[in-house]
Amino acid sequence: MNPSSFQTTIENQFDYLCKRGMEDERIDYFRHLSRISKQEVSFSDTGDYLINQFSTVDHYATDLQMFTLYGLRIGVESDLLSESLRNLTNKKRNIILLYYFLDMSDSEIATLLKVNRSTVYRHRTSGLAFIKKYMKEHAE
Numbered sequence: 001m002n003p004s005s006f007q008t009t010i011e012n013q014f015d016y017l018c019k020r021g022m023e024d025e026r027i028d029y030f031r032h033l034s035r036i037s038k039q040e041v042s043f044s045d046t047g048d049y050l051i052n053q054f055s056t057v058d059h060y061a062t063d064l065q066m067f068t069l070y071g072l073r074i075g076v077e078s079d080l081l082s083e084s085l086r087n088l089t090n091k092k093r094n095i096i097l098l099y100y101f102l103d104m105s106d107s108e109i110a111t112l113l114k115v116n117r118s119t120v121y122r123h124r125t126s127g128l129a130f131i132k133k134y135m136k137e138h139a140e
Contacts, residue, residue, distance in 0.1 A: 069094055070112075074101045084134040092127035095120055 064075030065082030076082040
């Protein structure tokens with residue numbers, strides 16, 4: 001039995017609508033890809049600043065050089081800095097650790113150590129000068 005011309009026409013119209021719908025979807029998909037590609041940047045093209053915003057670095061206590069001061073443990077990350085601190089006298093090392101790592105003022109350190117504020121300042125500045133000189137000499 002042959003299909004009638006009306007049935008053939010309906011089938012052709014349906015076929016056309018299906019093909020047209022798929023073509024429109026293909027065009028929309030490529031437009032979508034085009035919009036995305038205009039906004040995307042290759043990971044290799046991004047700068048270090050942007051990459052560093054999304055990266056993290058793990059810090060472990062075993063990576064630090066530890067100094068004990070008045071029952072507190074102070075960790076120093078830099079090996080060169082910790083080595084230079086170990087070469088200071090105890091008084092100068094304590095003053096520098098209290099000032100820079102525990103954020104104490106010269107007056108607070110002087111009260112704690114029972115010395116004059118000017119003595120704390122003098123030990124701190126001479127200790128820093130020693131550390132600077134030591135680090136320049138031993139820098140790689």
